[in-house]
Amino acid sequence: MKNFIQNIKKHWIIALICAAVFIIAVTVAVIISKSGGATGGNSQTTERTAYFEDSDYPVIVTEKQGTVFFELDGSKTADLTWETMFSDPDIASLGENAKERSGKLKAVVLPKNSGYTIVTFTRSGEISGVRYDAAKISAELYVTSDADGVLTMRCSNVYQALDTAGAADSSTPYIFDGNTVLLPNGGDWTLTYRKPDDLTMDEYYIEEGQNADGIRMFTVYPNQTVEATRDPADLAEGDMPPDDEETQAAEQPEQKTGLILRSESLGIEQQLECYPNDAFGYSLRQVEGSHEK
Numbered sequence: 001m002k003n004f005i006q007n008i009k010k011h012w013i014i015a016l017i018c019a020a021v022f023i024i025a026v027t028v029a030v031i032i033s034k035s036g037g038a039t040g041g042n043s044q045t046t047e048r049t050a051y052f053e054d055s056d057y058p059v060i061v062t063e064k065q066g067t068v069f070f071e072l073d074g075s076k077t078a079d080l081t082w083e084t085m086f087s088d089p090d091i092a093s094l095g096e097n098a099k100e101r102s103g104k105l106k107a108v109v110l111p112k113n114s115g116y117t118i119v120t121f122t123r124s125g126e127i128s129g130v131r132y133d134a135a136k137i138s139a140e141l142y143v144t145s146d147a148d149g150v151l152t153m154r155c156s157n158v159y160q161a162l163d164t165a166g167a168a169d170s171s172t173p174y175i176f177d178g179n180t181v182l183l184p185n186g187g188d189w190t191l192t193y194r195k196p197d198d199l200t201m202d203e204y205y206i207e208e209g210q211n212a213d214g215i216r217m218f219t220v221y222p223n224q225t226v227e228a229t230r231d232p233a234d235l236a237e238g239d240m241p242p243d244d245e246e247t248q249a250a251e252q253p254e255q256k257t258g259l260i261l262r263s264e265s266l267g268i269e270q271q272l273e274c275y276p277n278d279a280f281g282y283s284l285r286q287v288e289g290s291h292e293k
Contacts, residue, residue, distance in 0.1 A: 051158050057123075057135040059158065066152040067095075067108050068141065072121055074103035077134045080123040091117035092141055092153065111143040111151040125165070128184035130215065132165040132175045161277070166286070170266055179274055179282040181218040181261065182211070189263050191218040191272075196257040204259060204274060220259065220274050222282055258287075 051059040060071040074082055082105045084094050091113055098107035109119055119141055123134045140157040164176040172187025183189055195202050207219045259272040271287040 052137075052160050055160065055162065057137065057160065057162065059137055059160070061139065061155050061158060063153070063155060066150070067110055068139075068153050068155045069108050070105070070119075070121070070139070072105045072107075072137060074100075074105065074123050074135060076103070077123055077125070078103040080125050080134055083122045083124060085120050085122070086117050087120075088115060088117040091115040091143055092119065094119075109141065109153065111153040114143050114145045114151065116143075117141050127165055127168060127173050127175060130175055130182060130184045133161065134165070136161040161283070162285075166270070167263070167266055167268060172263065172266065174261070176284045177217075178277070179220045179222075179284055180211075181220075181284060183216040183218075186216055187263055188265050189218075189261065191220070191259065191261050193220075193259050194257045206259075220272075220282070220284060222274055259284075 047063040049061050051061065056076040058073050062069040062071075072082060074080065080103070082100055082103075084098075084107070086092060092109050092111055095108035095110055098105065103123075105121070117140075118138055120136060120138045122136045125132055125134055137158070137160050139155050139159075141153055141155055143151055143153045145151050165173060166176075167173045172183065172185045172189065174187075174189060175182040175184065181189075181191055191206055191208075193202065193204050193206055202223050204220050204223055207221070209217060209219070211217055259274065260269060261272055262269045272284050273287050274282050274284055277283040
């Protein structure tokens, strides 16, 4: 009889423990379900990422509740305004509460339909009637839909393009337009290329001319092969022959190698580079360390 009572007590304790474990498990499952779970529910999580912190136009992107928030700092050019464009406006749109103060923009991008779009924020100005971009920030956005039709937006591949104008406070500024340097007011600007000694062939060749509006310009073409860049037709239209390059280098032995944009009257000498852009073409930009003499 004594053993029987002890067995009942023992099993009652075990049953009580099992019941408690079951209640805890159910509670945890409910909490996970409400919070979206560990592997799903991205629309309920918050991800905050800073981009271009060392540049003049830093950006903070926050993903929260299926939308994407942007904070863009354009205070360096407070006289300009952020403009927004979507590559596919049927996929996403800018929230109505977007506000810019002193060049700083806070805006939310809302999903509209499943798909892919690129949102681009641009600060543009004008020099002598020619438009230029002080800053261009682009972000790729992906919108997905779950079984209930709830839309979730994610952001990836944020990229930046800056400084498409120079000497803006002078009477003869310049503007970068892809692989072209535009000179709206002319000036004594020159763009030359001198091959570094450790290279076997030129990296670029340069053509000088005018665009359809009669604006003087330099166009830089990356050198793919010697045959491609030294075509007689190109030389006839203004490309600098190798002999002339060597003569100019001898006359100006202090000249730096690479692409050099120079104005003697303004005392400016800047080294440029020509790099592949996201439009599968090439763009020019100033190399860090260039200076005014």
